Amino acid sequence: MTDVSVLFVCTGNICRSPTAEGVLRHKLEQQGLGERVGVDSAGLGDWHVGDAPDPRAIARANLRGYDLSPLRARQFMIRDYHDFDLILAMDRGHMAAMERNRPAVADARLHLFLDFAPETILSREVPDPYYGGLADYDHALDLIEPGVDGLIAALKRTYL
Numbered sequence: 001m002t003d004v005s006v007l008f009v010c011t012g013n014i015c016r017s018p019t020a021e022g023v024l025r026h027k028l029e030q031q032g033l034g035e036r037v038g039v040d041s042a043g044l045g046d047w048h049v050g051d052a053p054d055p056r057a058i059a060r061a062n063l064r065g066y067d068l069s070p071l072r073a074r075q076f077m078i079r080d081y082h083d084f085d086l087i088l089a090m091d092r093g094h095m096a097a098m099e100r101n102r103p104a105v106a107d108a109r110l111h112l113f114l115d116f117a118p119e120t121i122l123s124r125e126v127p128d129p130y131y132g133g134l135a136d137y138d139h140a141l142d143l144i145e146p147g148v149d150g151l152i153a154a155l156k157r158t159y160l
Helices: 014-028 055-063 092-101 132-157
Strands: 004-010 037-042 085-088 107-114
Touching: 004 014, 004 092, 004 132, 014 055, 014 085, 014 132, 055 132, 085 092, 092 107
Parallel strands: 004 037, 004 085, 085 107
Antiparallel strands: none
């Protein structure tokens, strides 16, 4: 049983959200908090269900010490509003879609992920690197890492 559960959501669950999941898992383990926080990721669409993260996401994360290879894509489900404490959207489009489909009674709190990283003031969203190059995956990681650090600090203040 965990103290808190976190779900990252992006479009297809092969780039941004699994990267955030992998970074959070890694940093929680480093701090001895891995057993206290449940972490998952999902995509709004079903195009990649069962697929590993994009090979570019795996490669760029690996260079920074994060292993995304065991992760597999899944689709965001209505039950996620009840199964998770925090659902974090990678961009405003994801946030709007989740707010639109949110059941009248739901347990989860929805947030834009980068709300936890005030130092990324120029970007409130993690841009989708899928149609870009390796630099776009590095940029996503450059935003995800401080977002995860801010999230962990918030989790410690509120739940841990």
